[in-house]
Amino acid sequence: MNPTDRKKTEGDPAALGLDEIVVRFRPIVGFKVRKAIGGANPDWEDVVNEILMQTIAKIKSGEFRGECAIGTFIYTITVRRIVDYIRQKSRVLREAPEALPSPDPQDKVERDERAEILARAVGGLKQRFRDVLHLYYYKGLSREATARELGITPAKVSERVNYAQKLLKKDLEKSPFPFNDGSGD
Amino acid sequence: MNACQHEEKIDEYLKGELSPAEAARFEEHYFNCPSCFYRTREQSELLGLIRRAKEEIFSPAERDVRRRGEGLKRIRGDLAPRRWMAVAATAALALAAGLLIVPMLKRASPGLVFDGDPAVRGELLSVIAPRGEGKAAPASLEWRPLGSAAEYQVTLSGANLDWTTTTKETKIALPPDIKAALKSGSYVWQVKAYSAQGIRLASSLKIEFRIAD
Numbered sequence: 001m002n003p004t005d006r007k008k009t010e011g012d013p014a015a016l017g018l019d020e021i022v023v024r025f026r027p028i029v030g031f032k033v034r035k036a037i038g039g040a041n042p043d044w045e046d047v048v049n050e051i052l053m054q055t056i057a058k059i060k061s062g063e064f065r066g067e068c069a070i071g072t073f074i075y076t077i078t079v080r081r082i083v084d085y086i087r088q089k090s091r092v093l094r095e096a097p098e099a100l101p102s103p104d105p106q107d108k109v110e111r112d113e114r115a116e117i118l119a120r121a122v123g124g125l126k127q128r129f130r131d132v133l134h135l136y137y138y139k140g141l142s143r144e145a146t147a148r149e150l151g152i153t154p155a156k157v158s159e160r161v162n163y164a165q166k167l168l169k170k171d172l173e174k175s176p177f178p179f180n181d182g183s184g185d
Numbered sequence: 186m187n188a189c190q191h192e193e194k195i196d197e198y199l200k201g202e203l204s205p206a207e208a209a210r211f212e213e214h215y216f217n218c219p220s221c222f223y224r225t226r227e228q229s230e231l232l233g234l235i236r237r238a239k240e241e242i243f244s245p246a247e248r249d250v251r252r253r254g255e256g257l258k259r260i261r262g263d264l265a266p267r268r269w270m271a272v273a274a275t276a277a278l279a280l281a282a283g284l285l286i287v288p289m290l291k292r293a294s295p296g297l298v299f300d301g302d303p304a305v306r307g308e309l310l311s312v313i314a315p316r317g318e319g320k321a322a323p324a325s326l327e328w329r330p331l332g333s334a335a336e337y338q339v340t341l342s343g344a345n346l347d348w349t350t351t352t353k354e355t356k357i358a359l360p361p362d363i364k365a366a367l368k369s370g371s372y373v374w375q376v377k378a379y380s381a382q383g384i385r386l387a388s389s390l391k392i393e394f395r396i397a398d
Contacts, residue, residue: 071217
């Protein structure tokens, strides 16, 4: 990152155009919103748009004075909007449960294809890397618990996880459906 | 993009191991740090894929490889240095002969063998129709032939449909009940080619087609 970029990200309001804010922060806000309310929730895009519109309105009205980084300012708006959304939603859900959105066949195809590529990539790893992925990611054990299970040090767990990740990412990037802006939900 | 010291927190954040306050601090950080954000997003995707995967993909399917390694160790231990040199020379000769003979073979091995799956995949089947959007349900599914295939397995799925069938031909007419079930919407189909021994030789991509409203 060059010094100009750093200045822009960390909070120089004058240096950031509104369009640039939207372009730069849409994926970040989208990720946080999907993580909080679920990627399958059809409302997530609306919530993101509201957050960005609110951000622009606040900047225009001079509410953002550069006392904190622009990212922190947008993070605060995002968290508040998510809390409001969840509150509103729980009120609605108490009255009438909402039907789940129907699955998109194209999404299913992509998911299946990527799952197949992942299985193939994991199959190509040595057993010690598969074991660490299985315990640490699949079973969700902590680094320390994984280390105890495998009889290695936590540092060794990190080392194996990082190495396995690199190989898997390389294979997934070659797939017809490389990483997108999903939250992994 | 340079690495950031907060990257160590990514896994713990995604796995929900951070306290709410730590998680909030990390989130605020990635709102300000593009490097951490992109890595978090990428890692999240990978973690999601791993968590949705079938558990058997992690099981030891490479025992044969390990056994091969152990066998080699045993051989190495059993052989005296002079015999070891003789074995190495024989192996080198066999390798050289193999290198000469293999290119002369008409057909190379089709490709990779996957663990726990008897499939051998090396080629891609290409489909002819349907693809894209049509006004009515297609009458048939058609693909290009694969010389060595004895049978094809066809799957067709959509919102309310999941149909699989096999055929020896390279075109299959949709049965009336399946055709009737194809209402407006998106559908996906795929064809896989199998040898006479039931080994998968090739697959097509999953092709989407749409029936207009």
